[in-house]
């Protein structure tokens with residue numbers, strides 16, 4: 001075994017990584033002077049790109065004022081302003097924001113908030129969560145339990161709370177021949193109804209889903225009417241709907257919250273990545289007023305908490321990021337650039353023998369690789385095609401977010417793109433051009 005490169009325990013222990021030296025706009029430069037276009041925003045994080053002077057100035061100013069104040073003693077102007085901004089722009093009925101340090105923490109908080117809500121209103125028998133296959137909600141134990149990525153879950157399964165998983169909304173692989181997208185969506189709603197009936201609707205806390213699937217599934221968009229059907233079904237049973245928009249939210253799909261495009265209002269939304277744009281670690285749960293009211297009328301507290309809740313510098317960064325997004329009209333820009341990215345992907349891969357699906361919304365687009373388009377069979381996961389594509393992209397100075405296929409063929413390798421909202425058309429040309437070359441090189445290496 002080689003000695004580890006560094007003393008930091010990275011995910012892959014003996015993996016040699018370039019060392020990031022500086023970053024500006026859409027580009028990260030390593031210590032060898034090589035530039036990489038950040039076409040994935042890291043992991044759909046860097047919505048404003050790197051080195052934005054206004055965000056950095058806001059963080060500096062906050063460090064000078066108050067760098068840290070524990071939330072059991074103080075609130076801060078900046079946390080209150082950020083909460084007000086998020087509530088102002090949130091789906092109807094959401095009155096509060098709960099600030100944590102990232103996506104997994106947001107999901108954990110949402111799961112516990114949902115459970116405590118039912119305890120507060122006298123329905124303590126509700127103890128089941130339903131979530132979806134091919135989903136990702138984070139790597140802490142609660143978030144991992146609701147997640148539907150078998151590879152990530154397998155070795156930790158004995159430690160996880162039991163969760164019922166239903167099918168993902170995965171049109172490319174799930175919709176039957178001759179079935180309309182709408183009928184497919186309703187079939188999925190019926191599957192969820194069956195799961196609810198088996199558990200007893202009165203025993204279910206919440207249904208948890210990514211509005212647009214990300215880390216495990218590669219920009220899986222809901223078919224028309226599916227989430228509306230889910231919302232109605234949950235409401236009929238008094239079950240909460242938790243939409244996890246950690247990856248797809250905060251403008252990534254062209255509206256601030258992806259669920260706006262579905263006409264669906266959830267009970268809880270989790271957000272993170274694009275909230276602070278990577279300038280600071282921050283996530284949040286946005287909650288419906290009736291949930292917060294139940295806490296206020298009941299025990300008077302949410303029985304949860306972390307040391308860095310509402311961290312002032314993280315809130316200052318997020319407030320600056322969000323104000324810039326609105327001031328500079330970047331949501332409209334995401335829509336425009338999103339169409340441009342999709343067009344370029346279509347031109348490069350629309351007739352490609354090994355690209356079965358191109359999907360996504362806004363600046364959240366993915367390609368799925370297959371052995372051939374007719375069978376839709378994925379490549380053998382042992383070939384690690386996704387990792388080869390990532391390596392070929394890095395060789396060409398391009399960061400993309402790859403994900404492997406599954407042994408059972410339920411999912412092919414795919415590549416997710418989530419460039420910063422400040423990307424230019426020329427950046428999109430370079431991104432898709434380099435990706436196309438990298439995919440060819442990776443495919444040549446497995447033939």
Ligand code: PMP
Pocket residue numbers: 043102103104105107136137138139210214215244245246247248272273
């Ligand atoms: N939920 C979703 C939908 C995510 O995509 C992610 C991260 N990829 C998480 C939760 C976990 O976020 P974090 O990595 O910040 O803990």
